[in-house]
Amino acid sequence: MANxxxxxxxxxxxxxxxxxxxxxxxxIQQGLPEEHRPxxxxxxxxxxxxxxxxxxRRVKKIGNAHIFEATITRKAVHRRFISDLLEIxxxxxxxxxxxxxETGKLxxxxxxxxxxxxxAKENRK
Numbered sequence: 743m744a745n746x747x748x749x750x751x752x753x754x755x756x757x758x759x760x761x762x763x764x765x766x767x768x769x770i771q772q773g774l775p776e777e778h779r780p781x782x783x784x785x786x787x788x789x790x791x792x793x794x795x796x797x798x799r800r801v802k803k804i805g806n807a808h809i810f811e812a813t814i815t816r817k818a819v820h821r822r823f824i825s826d827l828l829e830i831x832x833x834x835x836x837x838x839x840x841x842x843x844e845t846g847k848l849x850x851x852x853x854x855x856x857x858x859x860x861x862a863k864e865n866r867k
Contacts, residue, residue: 746795746796746822747795747822747826748792748795748822752788752791753819755770755785755788755789755792756792756797756798756812756814756816756819758773759810759811760812761773763811764801764809764810764811765809765810766804766807767786767789767808768782768807770785770789770810771785771786793810796813797812797813798810798812799811799813
């Protein structure tokens, strides 16, 4: 499963599962934003694809409804997204960091917190 990739829509479905813990396709679909809510069958197809990828699994069946749960964590998906982005950027985080600074999404307080994390990591070596 180390090579899993999820689309933006699949990530949205996973977010619902992480929030709910476990859920049926209907519960996942009903929890999506009403304005652009996809059809039940669309959500069902995507959940089955996530199951094929190994990132969700069926945990039980209630009546005709299968109950699914995520088999990966939000952190694992975030790490994969970030690794893919860094690969696109040639392996360097500099363009990303520069963009975050320019857009105001990275503050000096964020940088200081990261410096502390880096220092702690260095001390553990």
